[in-house]
Amino acid sequence: xxxxxxxxxxxxxxxxxxxxxxxxxxxxxxxxxxxxxxxxxxxxxxxxxxxxxxxxxxxxxxxxxxxxxxxxxxxxxxxxxxxxxxxxxxxxxxxxxxxxxxxxxxxxxxxxxxxxxxxxxxxx
Amino acid sequence: xxxxxxxxxxxxxxxxxxxxxxxxxxxxxxxxxxxxxxxxxxxxxxxxxxxxxxxxxxxxxxxxxxxxxxxxxxxxxxxxxxxxxxxxxxxxxxxxxxxxxxxxxxxxxx
Numbered sequence: 561x562x563x564x565x566x567x568x569x570x571x572x573x574x575x576x577x578x579x580x581x582x583x584x585x586x587x588x589x590x591x592x593x594x595x596x597x598x599x600x601x602x603x604x605x606x607x608x609x610x611x612x613x614x615x616x617x618x619x620x621x622x623x624x625x626x627x628x629x630x631x632x633x634x635x636x637x638x639x640x641x642x643x644x645x646x647x648x649x650x651x652x653x654x655x656x657x658x659x660x661x662x663x664x665x666x667x668x669x670x671x672x673x674x675x676x677x678x679x680x681x682x683x684x
Numbered sequence: 685x686x687x688x689x690x691x692x693x694x695x696x697x698x699x700x701x702x703x704x705x706x707x708x709x710x711x712x713x714x715x716x717x718x719x720x721x722x723x724x725x726x727x728x729x730x731x732x733x734x735x736x737x738x739x740x741x742x743x744x745x746x747x748x749x750x751x752x753x754x755x756x757x758x759x760x761x762x763x764x765x766x767x768x769x770x771x772x773x774x775x776x777x778x779x780x781x782x783x784x785x786x787x788x789x790x791x792x793x794x
Binding site: 599609614658670672674675677 | 727735773782783787
């Protein structure tokens with residue numbers, strides 16, 4: 561059974577870079593269909609879910625336009641993990657960050673399973 | 685403010701039926717993009733309830749049902765149980781944005 565687990569520092573200073581890792585277990589990150597993707601989301605305190613980015617098996621990446629320029633997603637097949645980097649963080653980036661596997665079919669995308677999330681607070 | 689509109693909260697007594705609406709527009713749901721639903725329990729991983737408008741993954745009770753019509757979609761929960769108390773999110777896509785979510789609906793079981 562595929563499981564995902566986020567990890568990273570719980571506290572990041574303003575203007576620094578937030579770096580998170582999602583460990584994939586139960587399957588190889590390289591397995592599955594070409595239509596599968598690996599994805600990041602976040603949920604600020606008291607607010608709803610927001611999509612951040614996803615990366616396909618091919619290496620193609622897609623980012624939320626609101627974050628483009630500050631965000632990068634990558635896959636490390638040797639460790640069966642994928643990562644998120646968000647630069648120049650501010651308090652507005654404080655959120656619970658989730659990783660998930662994505663499915664794609666005929667222009668539609670959905671996500672399953674998800675990790676339990678990790679809280680990242682941006683504060684000096 | 686989310687592009688997909690959900691009621692902030694709904695409530696119902698155990699055993700009752702509640703529905704959660706998700707309203708979009710002609711650029712997303714109305715353009716033919718599918719709607720998917722997630723359940724988020726406090727401190728837990730979001731759980732996929734429905735994909736492709738009406739497809740229920742294995743393990744999701746058939747008390748849960750979903751539909752889509754025009755520019756909106758709905759999630760219905762019948763025979764409410766205390767463990768159904770959670771936040772529910774709809775998700776779709778649009779021509780301009782790959783992935784978009786509703787603002788979420790908090791379900792309270794009275």
